[in-house]
Amino acid sequence: MGRSPWGRVGVIPTGGGAVVRGGQPKGPTGGSAAPPHAQGLERTEHEGFGGGNTAWEEEKLAKYKHSETRLLEVLESVCPPSDFACHQLLERSEEHVERWWFHERHQHPDFFQWLCMDRLALCCPPGTYGPECLPCAGGRQQPCSGNGRCDGEGTRGGTGLCVCSPGYGGPYCAECGDGYYEASRNQSQLLCAECYRACGRCTGPEDSSCLRCKRGWVLHEHRCIDIDECGTEMAHCRANQFCVNTEGSYECRDCSTACIGCMGAGPARCKKCNKGYRRDGAKCLDVDECAGSEEPVCSGVQEVCENTEGGYRCVCAQGHVRRDGQCVEEKPPGTDGIWGVWGGGHQRGGPAVPSLSGAALADAPEKGFFDDVTEDEVVVLQQMFFGVMICALATLAAKGDMVFTAIFIGAVAAMAGYWLSDRSDRVLDGFMKGR
Numbered sequence: 001m002g003r004s005p006w007g008r009v010g011v012i013p014t015g016g017g018a019v020v021r022g023g024q025p026k027g028p029t030g031g032s033a034a035p036p037h038a039q040g041l042e043r044t045e046h047e048g049f050g051g052g053n054t055a056w057e058e059e060k061l062a063k064y065k066h067s068e069t070r071l072l073e074v075l076e077s078v079c080p081p082s083d084f085a086c087h088q089l090l091e092r093s094e095e096h097v098e099r100w101w102f103h104e105r106h107q108h109p110d111f112f113q114w115l116c117m118d119r120l121a122l123c124c125p126p127g128t129y130g131p132e133c134l135p136c137a138g139g140r141q142q143p144c145s146g147n148g149r150c151d152g153e154g155t156r157g158g159t160g161l162c163v164c165s166p167g168y169g170g171p172y173c174a175e176c177g178d179g180y181y182e183a184s185r186n187q188s189q190l191l192c193a194e195c196y197r198a199c200g201r202c203t204g205p206e207d208s209s210c211l212r213c214k215r216g217w218v219l220h221e222h223r224c225i226d227i228d229e230c231g232t233e234m235a236h237c238r239a240n241q242f243c244v245n246t247e248g249s250y251e252c253r254d255c256s257t258a259c260i261g262c263m264g265a266g267p268a269r270c271k272k273c274n275k276g277y278r279r280d281g282a283k284c285l286d287v288d289e290c291a292g293s294e295e296p297v298c299s300g301v302q303e304v305c306e307n308t309e310g311g312y313r314c315v316c317a318q319g320h321v322r323r324d325g326q327c328v329e330e331k332p333p334g335t336d337g338i339w340g341v342w343g344g345g346h347q348r349g350g351p352a353v354p355s356l357s358g359a360a361l362a363d364a365p366e367k368g369f370f371d372d373v374t375e376d377e378v379v380v381l382q383q384m385f386f387g388v389m390i391c392a393l394a395t396l397a398a399k400g401d402m403v404f405t406a407i408f409i410g411a412v413a414a415m416a417g418y419w420l421s422d423r424s425d426r427v428l429d430g431f432m433k434g435r
Contacts (some may be wrong), residue, residue, distance in 0.1 A: 096120070122156060129158045137162045138172040147173035147190060167192040179214075181205070198224035198248065216248035242269070257310060258284035276310035286310060302327035 079087050090097065096119050100111060108114040116123035117133075124133035127140025129152035136143035136150030137160055143150040144162035152158010162173045168190070169177035176182050176192035181202045183193040195202035198217045199210035210224050217224035229235040229250040230243035237243050237252035242262050244251045255262035258277045259270035267277075273284035289312040290297055290305035297305040298314035306315050316327035 093120070124154055124156060126154060129153050129155060129160045131156050134160060136160050138174070142188070144173040145190065146188075167194070181209075196224075198226075214248060256284075258286070274310060300327060302329075 079090060093115065096115055100108065100114055104114060105111075108118075113125075117125070124130070125140070127136055127143050127150070128134055129136055129150060133156070136153055138144045138150075143153060144164065145168075147168040148162045148164035150158070151161050151163055153160075162171060164170070164173040164177065167177055167180040169175050174190060176190070178200055179195050180192040181195055181204060182190065184191045193205065196205060196207045196210065198207065198214055200212040200214045202211055203209045207224070208222050210219060210222055213219045213224035216227055216229070218227055219225075226245075226247055227234070228245045230245045235243040235250050235252075240255045240259070240261060241252045242255060242264055244253055253265065256265070256267045256270065258267040258274055259272070260274050261271035263269045263271065267284045268282045270284045273279050276287055276289075277284040278287050279285075286307075286309055288307045290307045297312060300314060302317045302320045303314045304317050306313050316322050319330055320327040321330045322328075
């Protein structure tokens with residue numbers, strides 16, 4: 001049989017002086033620690049008390065004492081407001097609860113035993129477990145000697161075996177576990193304390209009170225001495241690692257990148273130098289491949305050699321960038337403008353121009369957006385602008401607006417004056433050149 005559904009309920013009311021939390025009965029309760037339903041009974045004992053009229057009180061209180069109203073008020077004390085599972089379980093057991101309240105309460109005052117044990121057969125008394133409610137290991141009075149918990153205690157499931165608290169052991173949790181010693185004992189209680197960190201079994205807290213050592217230590221005159229696994233065949237490190245002894249154990253750490261096999265940390269502890277390194281005294285030092293060869297190490301155009309730790313790499317020379325696997329000249333910003341392409345041998349939409357590169361490209365001025373616009377094109381743009389303005393003003397003036405009418409007349413006069421002035425300048429300039 002599985003775990004009792006009462007174990008999912010936060011608090012179960014009991015009439016026999018115990019509160020079950022999580023399916024495990026806890027110690028006797030009384031006074032301020034009374035079970036919730038008992039608190040509800042006490043709280044509602046004098047509910048509706050009128051005072052003064054004894055006959056009226058006896059009649060009213062007698063009805064209220066056994067009423068469903070009082071039952072609902074008592075049940076409000078059983079489950080915490082946020083405990084949905086508890087409320088749900090009470091709803092499923094509503095018929096049993098009402099039967100106990102109206103018919104069984106006086107014959108069976110222990111609500112917990114009547115409902116959970118007798119009617120639903122889901123629970124067992126404290127200190128017992130299983131379908132037959134058998135005593136737990138160590139007895140029902142003090143299961144597991146008070147130093148652990150009984151598996152399935154208070155339910156119709158479980159094994160009844162002890163799960164000991166840290167520091168305790170044995171089938172009844174009546175002994176000290178490994179790494180602990182007996183600090184005190186009487187007829188009802190055993191107190192275990194922790195041994196010195198290297199001791200597996202001991203008689204006291206001192207390092208000289210060991211009876212048996214933990215793994216990684218060896219016993220010598222009641223003391224546990226650390227074993228240096230690195231000096232024996234007990235250490236198992238991978239290739240290109242070295243061993244470091246620790247207290248009670250060891251660690252494997254990686255060798256330096258300069259080494260093939262090592263006896264410790266750093267390039268001075270190498271057994272053999274790695275590729276790209278050379279022996280210099282006791283150390284393995286990096287080889288500068290870029291400086292030690294008469295022939296160029298990098299064969300690509302505009303590539304130069306750059307030394308790295310244990311090797312080298314080929315990078316583009318200064319002023320060049322790698323594109324599509326090739327080192328090409330890096331062009332200054334602005335040389336690929338909207339109106340033309342420098343160094344491409346042509347201008348977009350224009351006649352061919354000489355290709356510029358090298359020093360000439362470096363000295364070439366940055367091309368502006370309107371650098372290719374001619375003087376005649378500027379005149380056309382001016383005329384288009386003024387034409388648009390005149391049309392807009394004429395439209396507004398046609399609507400009868402005096403302000404825009406005045407602006408329109410002024411703009412026409414200004415345009416005419418500018419045109420006549422420009423025309424006269426051109427005529428005069430042509431006349432002077434014709435002389």
